[in-house]
Amino acid sequence: MIRQYELVDRVKSYDNAIKEDALNRAYVFSMVAHGSQKRASGDPYFSHPLEVAGILTDLRLDSDTIITGLLHDTVEDTVATIDEIQVQFGESVARLVDGVTKLSKFELQSADKRQVENFRKLLMATSRDIRVLLVKLADRLHNMRTLEFIVDSKKRERIARETMDIYVPLAERIGIHAIKNELEDLAFAELYPDARNTICKRLEFLRTESIETEVKAEISVELINALKNSGLVAEISGREKKPYSIWQKMQRQNVEFAQLSDIMAFRIVLKDINQCYQALGTIHGNYSCVPGRFKDYISTPKRNGYQSIHTVIIGPHKRRIEVQIRTKEMDEAAELGVAAHWQYKHKASATEKEIFEYRWVRELLDILEHANDPDEFLEHTKLDLFQEQVFCFTPKGELIALPRGSTPVDFGYAVHSEVGDCCVGAKINGRLVQLHTKLGNGDQVEIITSKPGIPSPDWEKFVVTAKARSRIRRFIKNKEQKEYQRLGKAMIEKSFSKFGFKFSENALEIIVAKLKMQNLNELYISVGRGNYTANSIVEFVLNGEFDENINKVTSSNRVSSTLNGTNSMVDAIPIRGLIPGVAVHYSNCCHPLPGDRIVGIQTPGKGVAVHTIDCASLESFHEMPERWVDISWDLESTAEMTHTGRLNLVVANQRGGLASVATVVANGLGNITNLRITGRTATLMEMLLDIEVSDSKHLNDIMASLRGIAAVSKVSRVIQ
Known part of the structure; x- marks a missing residue:
């Protein structure tokens, strides 16, 4: 364990405004508070907050953040209170500890709910003070380092999955690659141990293979000499790509390890930006470069502030080698990210204005405020956090950064929600294009709008940003609710007529109260969705007899319909968008699975065949649009099915x-x-x-x- 004086000395080495007395008191406070508590490893519990504080010193953070690391578990796991911490360590530390503590409370919820609520709470706390996120990342990193001591394999897998889904992309988004890479590797080792071990063994073989050693030594000398001849003094270091990065590339390109060509990379660190571009010219003058592999993140930084020039050259023995060129400041920022930019030496916390300079936080919070389904929110945000970028311009020259694969619709929503809603067409570089066209770097995009805005449900099939998907789904959901409401009311009116009685909303208030619903609209929607039959509702109103369990239609034996018509019991096929009663089957040509994008094809006498959207069999139906059916998975119903x-x-x-x-x-x-x-x-x-x-x-x-x-x-x- 780090000793008290060692922790203080670490902070002294980079922070002249150190709060030495407060650090010493926090060390003792945490040690006494945790007392005889033990970790799963058998170590004293105090070793955990101490390691968290040590990780935060590696990020060169201020005294208040280090103190928060020491105290972050005291309120949750000991008798200490926020008021006590505020009295002893001040309002700033109390607010930070409170933010981290509130996140911990969600650990007791069910796995799915806890993960979503953790993410929600983390974003909200981060929007107020980014140091909350820095402490949580340090906390998660030490927990992952000691994950092996947890006996329950399912719990280990859950923690590793949550780390990969949430904490890794968040660390990447704020540019702390040192933590991101370690979290990623630790989670990879737990989730896919065989794949990681195989890659590590092959990397070890490459390190000992004579030709690889020769290439590395040869290119190092060549680069140093080439730069020296151009009057440039640089720090050059060679590295190999991380196992998870290699595995991702194998998955993405569907290739084996032996087919990968640029496992090796070199980093060149220079004095200033001018020297970076001079070095680029020197390298391209001495080596052939691989077309399409040049990226200038200095002139157009990533959303997390990352800056560097990337290029891939053909080195000795025709090996492809990635070269990264950056300044010393950029190199430090690449490792420490936001921690290198925020200085807290003389202020209590980052201001709201500062944190909202990070556009991704603003976008995620906007989705958070309107998300009806927390699982949907998590799905979109995870997707959005990992995307690479393209840089496009508005007609006025404003730069808009978007995930790779974005379309004009994504662009419209990035400009403003109303622009996206009202989008009816688009021009790229002055030419009219279809709305599903993918944007490229440097494109000038003009969105053609018309009010009132009516987003098309078809847009959801090709947009990639979380903001666009969230707005489109919100519109679809509202439209569906109105249709279910209209359909349910019509079904109940028809049922009243069937029994020879006049429709009466007043009479329905009794069943609304019995089912503990908010109002009549909720009842109509429930009947329209097929949760309850109209006949059972009317029979209760007329006879006072209603068995909720008998008359309720479960998700395993119904299909929801958003089309006009009467809803009824149908086969247990978990598909939305079908007319009730229609026959439906999965196609053997593509074996569609929940999570695949799907489409239905009507076949006379056979009903609807479900295909994946990229099934080759669909080519024969391109000239028959009348036979295509817009369908999607009913994910509720698929939960217990294989x-x-x-x-x-x-x-x-x-x-x-x-x-x-x-x-x-x-x-x-x-x-x-x-x-x-x-x-x-x-x-x-x-x-x-x-x-x-x-x-x-x-x-x-x-x-x-x-x-x-x-x-x-x-x-x-x-x-x-």
């Missing part, structure tokens, strides 16, 4: 090859229902594998684990 996905594998023809595949599938909670060998040589077997899974994400996780098996050389999903 579905079959099909994989194509190429496995080494050796003893234990198939056994290792079966073990990985079983460990991933999948169930092999069919296996067919489609080809065999002396060294390889190709096979089709049908696996029961819960959704597309479940199948992707199993595929990722299969790629980590040394005997498996190819894994792909079958979507013909």
Whole structure:
């Protein structure tokens, strides 16, 4: 453990305004408060806040933040109070500890709810003072470093998944790559141990391989000499990409490790920006560069403030090598991110204006304020946090940064919510384009608007930003609610007529009270959705008899319809957008899974066939738009169901090859229902594998684990 004087000396080394007395008192306060408490590892609990404080000193943060690290668990886990902390350490520390403590309270909720509420609370606390996030990241980092001591494997997996989904992208967003990389690697080791071990072994082999050692030494000398001849003095360091980064690239490009070409990278640190561009010219003058791999983040920084020039060159032995060029200040900011920009030496906290300079926080909070479904909020924000960027301009020259793959609709919502809602067309560089057109770097985008704004549900299929999806879904939800309300009321009116009575809203107030609903509209919506039958509602009004459990339609035996018509019981196919009673089946050509984007094709006499949106079979229906049905998954209904996905594998023809595949599938909670060998040589077997899974994400996780098996050389999903 860090000793008291060592912690103080660390802060003294970079902070002239150190609060030495307060630091010493906080050290003792935390040690006494935690007393004899123990960690899962058996270490004194006090070792945890002490390690958190140590991590915060590595970020060179102010005394109040270090004190918060020491005290962050005292209110939650001991008898200490916020008032006591405020009296002893001041309002700033009390506010920070309170912010971190409130987050901890959600640890006791159910897994899904806790994760979402943690994210919500974290964003709200961060909007007031970013140091809350810095303390939480340090807290999570030490917890991940000691994750192995938790006996419950499911709890370890949950913590690792939450780390990968929330804390890694947040650390990346505020530019603290040192913490982001370590969190990522620790979570990767827990979630996909086989894949990580395989990659680490191959990296170790490359380090010892003579040709790789030669290339690294040769390029280092060549770069130093080339820059020296141009009058430049630089710090040059070589590095290899992180295991998780390599694995992500393998997943994204569907390639094996041996097919990756730019595992090695060099970082060149120079005095100023002019020297960075001079060095770039020197390097491109001495080496061939790889087209399409040049990125200038100095002139157009990332949203987290990251600045550097990236280029990929052809080095010795025709090896592709990534080169990063930056100044010393940029290099420090790349590791410490927001911690390198915020100085707290003489102020209590970051102001609201300062934190809102980070556009992503503003956007996420806007979504948070209007999100009806917390799971939907989490889905969008995780997606948005990880995206790479493109930089576009408004007609007035304002720079708009968007995730890669964004469309004019995303651009419109980034300019203003009303611009997105009222979008009816777009021009890119003066040319009219379709709204699903992907934007490129440097595009000038003009949004054509018309009031009143009516977002199209089709937009949700191609937009990529969380803000756009949130606004579109909000519009769709409001429209659906009105349609369900109209449909439910019409069904009840028809049922009254069927029994020979006149429709009466006053009479319905009794059932509204019995079902503990807010008002009649909620009853209409519930009937319109198919949660209750209209007949059962009217029978109760007329006879006073109503069995809620018998008359309630469960999510497992209904399909919600947003179309005009009467809702009724249908087959247990979890699809929204179908006319009740229509026959529906999954297509064998593409094996759609919940989470896939899907479309329905009407077939006379057979009902609706469900296909994935990229199924090759759909090409034959391009000239028959009248047979296409706009459908989506009813995710509520899919929760307890299993579905079959099909994989194509190429496995080494050796003893234990198939056994290792079966073990990985079983460990991933999948169930092999069919296996067919489609080809065999002396060294390889190709096979089709049908696996029961819960959704597309479940199948992707199993595929990722299969790629980590040394005997498996190819894994792909079958979507013909």
